[in-house]
Amino acid sequence: MGSTGLPDQENVSIKWLVSKTSQAWLDQAIAFPIEVLIDHAHCERKAAGAAVQLMFRYLCEPGLAEALSPLVREELEHFERVLALIKSRGRYLEPLKAPPYGAALAKQIRRTEPERMLDCFLVAGLIEARSHERMSLLASHSNDDELRKLYADLLASEARHFSLYWMLSEQRYERAVVVSRLEELAVEESTILSQLHPEPRMHS
Amino acid sequence: MGSTGLPDQENVSIKWLVSKTSQAWLDQAIAFPIEVLIDHAHCERKAAGAAVQLMFRYLCEPGLAEALSPLVREELEHFERVLALIKSRGRYLEPLKAPPYGAALAKQIRRTEPERMLDCFLVAGLIEARSHERMSLLASHSNDDELRKLYADLLASEARHFSLYWMLSEQRYERAVVVSRLEELAVEESTILSQLHPEPRMHS
Numbered sequence: 001m002g003s004t005g006l007p008d009q010e011n012v013s014i015k016w017l018v019s020k021t022s023q024a025w026l027d028q029a030i031a032f033p034i035e036v037l038i039d040h041a042h043c044e045r046k047a048a049g050a051a052v053q054l055m056f057r058y059l060c061e062p063g064l065a066e067a068l069s070p071l072v073r074e075e076l077e078h079f080e081r082v083l084a085l086i087k088s089r090g091r092y093l094e095p096l097k098a099p100p101y102g103a104a105l106a107k108q109i110r111r112t113e114p115e116r117m118l119d120c121f122l123v124a125g126l127i128e129a130r131s132h133e134r135m136s137l138l139a140s141h142s143n144d145d146e147l148r149k150l151y152a153d154l155l156a157s158e159a160r161h162f163s164l165y166w167m168l169s170e171q172r173y174e175r176a177v178v179v180s181r182l183e184e185l186a187v188e189e190s191t192i193l194s195q196l197h198p199e200p201r202m203h204s
Numbered sequence: 205m206g207s208t209g210l211p212d213q214e215n216v217s218i219k220w221l222v223s224k225t226s227q228a229w230l231d232q233a234i235a236f237p238i239e240v241l242i243d244h245a246h247c248e249r250k251a252a253g254a255a256v257q258l259m260f261r262y263l264c265e266p267g268l269a270e271a272l273s274p275l276v277r278e279e280l281e282h283f284e285r286v287l288a289l290i291k292s293r294g295r296y297l298e299p300l301k302a303p304p305y306g307a308a309l310a311k312q313i314r315r316t317e318p319e320r321m322l323d324c325f326l327v328a329g330l331i332e333a334r335s336h337e338r339m340s341l342l343a344s345h346s347n348d349d350e351l352r353k354l355y356a357d358l359l360a361s362e363a364r365h366f367s368l369y370w371m372l373s374e375q376r377y378e379r380a381v382v383v384s385r386l387e388e389l390a391v392e393e394s395t396i397l398s399q400l401h402p403e404p405r406m407h408s
Contacts, residue, residue, distance in 0.1 A: 045259065045269070045273075049260060052252065055249065056253060060296065060299060062296060065249070066284060069249075069283055069284050069287075070280075072276075073281065076276055076277050080270060080274065083270055087270075092266055094264065095264060
């Protein structure tokens with residue numbers, strides 16, 4: 001077991017994160033479970049949308065569409081499962097103002113190729129890694145049985161999705177380039193989260 | 205059996221089409237099977253992309269996301285299956301210039317709500333209906349066993365997708381309004397296809 005209380009094999013993605021999620025975030029997320037759940041549904045659909053966008057942008061890139069399409073399907077399966085739980089609690093996909101996280105990370109994506117594709121993969125991978133870490137925390141610490149089970153069921157996929165983006169990067173770029181850029185982006189990712197966003201979100 | 209050689213139960217979507225596909229299209233499609241197959245892969249991913257776009261645009265519309273998300277997953281499953289066949293024949297997702305069909309139909313979508321949402325459903329439904337009709341023809345008449353089987357396997361979904369868009373429309377608009385607008389759009393759809401597009405496409 002690692003220091004986060006997770007089996008080591010599940011820490012493959014988390015090990016790239018520069019900082020651990022704060023107790024303040026966990027307290028906030030546990031205090032506002034439905035808001036975080038609705039935000040989670042939005043995160044799943046946005047992750048699906050971002051992967052669709054990547055598939056469309058790099059249509060002729062061999063090996064990409066066939067890797068991303070099953071990932072999109074899995075994100076949507078999770079979206080449907082989370083939405084069903086939201087509905088069972090009398091709520092729906094209320095629009096929630098997004099925290100700065102996604103937009104701030106997107107700004108880090110360089111605008112010219114081949115850097116742009118690499119950054120897209122790594123930013124998407126880092127978001128999956130952070131989701132994995134936070135869902136692991138909720139799977140252990142939420143005081144709601146149904147939510148604990150949901151997060152426990154979904155978190156392994158987040159780690160697999162990180163690995164997929166890592167693999168897509170490694171297949172196309174030198175390993176040293178991938179590692180160095182991932183480390184840079186992970187510092188940014190951690191900086192963005194260093195101030196707790198006041199609205200409870202998966203990435204507040 | 206109806207006049208197209210299909211069991212009547214599969215004609216639910218096709219009955220809305222104002223004109224039958226011409227022998228000229230069938231001859232063209234049979235003469236250029238790989239081009240039509242690659243275009244088919246593009247059609248599946250575009251259908252998935254369009255449904256994702258609808259989900260995102262009408263996020264708070266009750267009952268919509270949970271209907272469209274499984275449809276997107278199914279379009280992507282088909283995309284993956286068609287792509288695998290394309291790859292098995294040594295080709296990939298080469299970019300193909302789209303025929304005028306999709307853009308011409310999109311122009312028919314009215315710009316203000318609630319008309320816009322209805323038109324989006326009905327245009328998407330008509331495209332599914334036409335795909336169903338043409339895939340039925342290829343399932344019967346292609347001279348390639350593997351392609352005949354592929355189209356036979358996929359065509360029932362196209363009919364179901366038409367039914368889904370029909371149901372989404374009927375749940376939100378008066379039946380007479382839906383029927384009248386679908387009939388108008390079907391006339392446009394038929395007019396767009398009345399001149400065979402010179403490049404072999406699923407909707408040439």
